Amino acid sequence: MRPEESSAHAASTPSGVDAATAADASQRIGETALRRGAAGERRPRGIGRRALLTGAAAAAGSAVVCLGPLWARAHILDGPRDDDQGWGTGPEAAGTVFASFITDVHIDAVAAAQDIHLQLVLEDMRALNVPLVLHGGDITEFGSNDTYDRYLRLVPEDFPGEIQHVAGNHEMRWDPSGGNVYRARMHEEGSRSFDHQRIHVIMLEVSGPLQEEAHVSRATLEWLRADLRMAGRTPSIIVMHCPPGADFHYVRGMDQLFALIADHPVRAILAGHNHSETVTRVNDTIVLTGRAVKNSPVHYLLRHSPTEEMDQLTVEAVSLPAPGDDGERTVTPVVTIPMGTPRASGHQAMPRRLNARAPGSAVHVSARIGGEDALVAAAAQVWDESLYGLTEHGTWYDMSIDGTLLEARIDVAAISPPVLPGTHRVRVRGTAADGGTWEAADELTTRGGPVRPLGTYEVDGAVTGAVVPTGEDTMLVSTDQGEVISFVLRGRSLRRQWRVETGSVHRPLALSPDAGTAYVPSLDRALVALDISRGRELWRAELPERVASAPLVVTTDGLESVLVSAGPTLNRIDETGTVMWTVPIPVQSCGRPLVLGDTVVIGAGDGTARGYSLERGAERWVAQLARRSTAYQRLLYGPWTTTVRPIGADAVLVGTVDTLHCLDAADGTTRWTAAASAMYTPPEILDDGTVLVVQERGQAALISPDDGTITPIGEGGQVSLDAGLAPVAGTHRAWHVSLTGVLSLIDADAPDVTALHQVTTSRVIATPAYLPVPGAVVVGDQDGMVRAFDVTEV
Numbered sequence: 001m002r003p004e005e006s007s008a009h010a011a012s013t014p015s016g017v018d019a020a021t022a023a024d025a026s027q028r029i030g031e032t033a034l035r036r037g038a039a040g041e042r043r044p045r046g047i048g049r050r051a052l053l054t055g056a057a058a059a060a061g062s063a064v065v066c067l068g069p070l071w072a073r074a075h076i077l078d079g080p081r082d083d084d085q086g087w088g089t090g091p092e093a094a095g096t097v098f099a100s101f102i103t104d105v106h107i108d109a110v111a112a113a114q115d116i117h118l119q120l121v122l123e124d125m126r127a128l129n130v131p132l133v134l135h136g137g138d139i140t141e142f143g144s145n146d147t148y149d150r151y152l153r154l155v156p157e158d159f160p161g162e163i164q165h166v167a168g169n170h171e172m173r174w175d176p177s178g179g180n181v182y183r184a185r186m187h188e189e190g191s192r193s194f195d196h197q198r199i200h201v202i203m204l205e206v207s208g209p210l211q212e213e214a215h216v217s218r219a220t221l222e223w224l225r226a227d228l229r230m231a232g233r234t235p236s237i238i239v240m241h242c243p244p245g246a247d248f249h250y251v252r253g254m255d256q257l258f259a260l261i262a263d264h265p266v267r268a269i270l271a272g273h274n275h276s277e278t279v280t281r282v283n284d285t286i287v288l289t290g291r292a293v294k295n296s297p298v299h300y301l302l303r304h305s306p307t308e309e310m311d312q313l314t315v316e317a318v319s320l321p322a323p324g325d326d327g328e329r330t331v332t333p334v335v336t337i338p339m340g341t342p343r344a345s346g347h348q349a350m351p352r353r354l355n356a357r358a359p360g361s362a363v364h365v366s367a368r369i370g371g372e373d374a375l376v377a378a379a380a381q382v383w384d385e386s387l388y389g390l391t392e393h394g395t396w397y398d399m400s401i402d403g404t405l406l407e408a409r410i411d412v413a414a415i416s417p418p419v420l421p422g423t424h425r426v427r428v429r430g431t432a433a434d435g436g437t438w439e440a441a442d443e444l445t446t447r448g449g450p451v452r453p454l455g456t457y458e459v460d461g462a463v464t465g466a467v468v469p470t471g472e473d474t475m476l477v478s479t480d481q482g483e484v485i486s487f488v489l490r491g492r493s494l495r496r497q498w499r500v501e502t503g504s505v506h507r508p509l510a511l512s513p514d515a516g517t518a519y520v521p522s523l524d525r526a527l528v529a530l531d532i533s534r535g536r537e538l539w540r541a542e543l544p545e546r547v548a549s550a551p552l553v554v555t556t557d558g559l560e561s562v563l564v565s566a567g568p569t570l571n572r573i574d575e576t577g578t579v580m581w582t583v584p585i586p587v588q589s590c591g592r593p594l595v596l597g598d599t600v601v602i603g604a605g606d607g608t609a610r611g612y613s614l615e616r617g618a619e620r621w622v623a624q625l626a627r628r629s630t631a632y633q634r635l636l637y638g639p640w641t642t643t644v645r646p647i648g649a650d651a652v653l654v655g656t657v658d659t660l661h662c663l664d665a666a667d668g669t670t671r672w673t674a675a676a677s678a679m680y681t682p683p684e685i686l687d688d689g690t691v692l693v694v695q696e697r698g699q700a701a702l703i704s705p706d707d708g709t710i711t712p713i714g715e716g717g718q719v720s721l722d723a724g725l726a727p728v729a730g731t732h733r734a735w736h737v738s739l740t741g742v743l744s745l746i747d748a749d750a751p752d753v754t755a756l757h758q759v760t761t762s763r764v765i766a767t768p769a770y771l772p773v774p775g776a777v778v779v780g781d782q783d784g785m786v787r788a789f790d791v792t793e794v
Contacts, residue, residue: 463780
């Protein structure tokens with residue numbers, strides 16, 4: 001669930017739950033023990049019978065959602081279908097209890113409502129002797145150790161079942177350990193699989209460190225391909241946090257995911273995240289999202305009927321009355337999952353040989369299906385890359401069906417939002433007579449505009465932090481797979497000069513003043529110094545915690561040192577790698593500090609900005625910037641990942657989710673505030689002191705350094721997270737690449753923002769580089785593609 005949505009519920013309590021009830025619930029909390037799987041079944045390491053949390057949306061009753069005609073928006077049915085297509089269950093399901101599915105419990109260190117909901121669900125499962133619990137993620141509110149402690153205590157020692165988890169975005173979004181806290185506390189080692197009652201269960205980890213949106217990476221796809229090959233003809237189900245397919249826009253790489261599983265007997269995907277109960281069918285795979293346990297006590301009971309006549313899983317929503325509610329335990333049929341159907345890729349309705357091209361003013365889309373009567377309708381869509389973290393149908397264009405040929409001609413001028421030159425995706429969706437949907441996707445390249453693609457280079461893992469220029473035509477690229485790579489742009493070619501393994505990197509590295517040394521923040525609990533000319537490690541400073549923040553290089557009295565936070569610590573390291581001092585900071589900091597005079601200013605995870613002495617790290621002042629009622633809200637709305645900027649000779653800018661604060665560097669007092677979300681994309685200070693910002697939702701603006709007056713630039717843009725601006729030296733212009741891959745030029749003098757090119761269909765979470773001599777912008781994306789673009793004609 002998106003943070004701004006979930007935070008509104010962080011301190012909520014259901015009606016009828018008072019302090020006495022909460023206290024009684026706390027007394028009934030038991031310690032947790034681990035339990036291994038049954039002999040003879042393949043189990044991943046670290047399996048425990050630990051948590052139960054399920055997706056329960058606040059909607060009354062149990063509404064089943066499925067797709068209607070392919071171009072039509074998903075609609076809510078009045079009740080579950082009970083027909084011969086295998087969608088519905090009868091009034092009472094039969095079969096062996098296979099498992100229960102729960103999701104989105106959001107255990108907080110202070111809230112009691114979720115505790116009670118979870119306890120009720122666990123007690124019901126224990127009464128049913130459920131052997132396996134599948135947890136769809138968002139176990140905790142924000143992944144802190146105390147929230148994991150509380151969750152683990154809630155599972156009774158005598159609970160009979162085994163509990164398997166996947167991480168949700170709430171486990172990973174604010175975790176400076178890169179997911180290591182989740183893995184250690186839940187004893188889960190990434191994506192894994194096991195067999196249970198002759199069904200192959202895949203726990204697919206798609207939530208990434210410090211990211212809101214899910215991502216099915218190339219490495220995850222490779223692992224899944226190998227796992228499904230080993231499983232052979234055994235029917236499989238996948239558990240993941242964010243739902244893919246249909247009208248969901250929560251998972252990057254979902255087209256590749258569906259293309260892969262189409263060749264294997266994957267019968268269902270169980271997911272959470274959207275806190276509502278929906279059922280869709282994509283390429284003969286049932287996608288079920290569950291209601292959130294945070295909102296009400298609910299779990300989904302799966303019964304297995306492996307007979308000669310049929311092999312199916314029936315799913316029932318078990319809703320329990322919360323304390324103080326007048327109601328009864330209800331069991332509502334949700335969906336039947338056929339386990340014995342053939343592979344989706346062999347189905348007559350599956351679109352194949354998809355081709356999309358844009359030779360002129362129209363996009364031509366064609367595909368083939370296996371049978372003339374396989375589909376009753378079909379439509380095509382140029383994917384709107386601006387959609388982020390939501391459910392949205394978008395605009396679909398009817399396709400003609402001529403025998404087995406599907407075709408559409410889409411007027412480019414009619415597409416909204418306008419299609420930029422560059423790389424896009426086209427989706428084809430067909431509707432079968434039984435209401436199921438069949439989808440395929442292809443890449444589309446549209447030409448034109450002043451930006452010209454140059455060379456590309458594929459690296460292992462996601463490009464993170466920043467593409468950092470080191471010379472006129474050279475740069476450094478860092479990845480979450482732990483590599484720093486030096487590139488040179490020669491003509492149209494990106495060439496690798498050297499590569500060094502440093503440990504996983506998630507924030508921008510820093511350069512020494514002479515650009516001879518790179519200081520790399522590593523999740524291997526270290527700051528690593530690299531010789532840029534030779535590509536070798538100079539030293540490695542071991543730090544107390546994993547480093548998921550950006551270092552700052554400081555020169556005082558001719559001596560160079562580096563400031564960097566590591567989890568809940570701030571550290572100063574000299575030019576030989578010796579730690580000069582370490583001081584605690586509340587919760588964490590994943591941003592970058594600033595030194596003004598002899599004061600170090602940093603944003604912390606308790607909603608504060610803090611000032612420390614540079615010499616010894618003594619605390620000088622504390623400024624509370626997020627006055628919220630819970631630790632989760634203070635973290636979410638505070639400056640936990642801000643890049644502190646100087647403004648004038650004696651003031652600093654500290655950004656939070658919704659406000660930019662101008663503080664006196666000497667004592668932390670507020671000079672002015674501006675209602676601007678300027679934390680994720682760091683602001684740039686122009687030579688006249690004006691502040692240039694790009695807000696989280698993409699709106700660029702100029703902010704007065706005198707009083708914080710905001711002047712918007714342009715008509716708004718697309719979501720911008722983590723990737724900063726690439727200023728053009730000596731001008732009031734800067735290059736910007738949105739999270740959604742749109743390259744824009746911001747001109748503060750005009751003032752205007754010009755969207756120019758769609759550089760990728762992946763996500764961009766790393767700051768691009770502008771190389772002025774060749775006149776190129778270099779962009780790295782989440783799929784590991786490094787691309788250079790000639791911008792000399794702009």
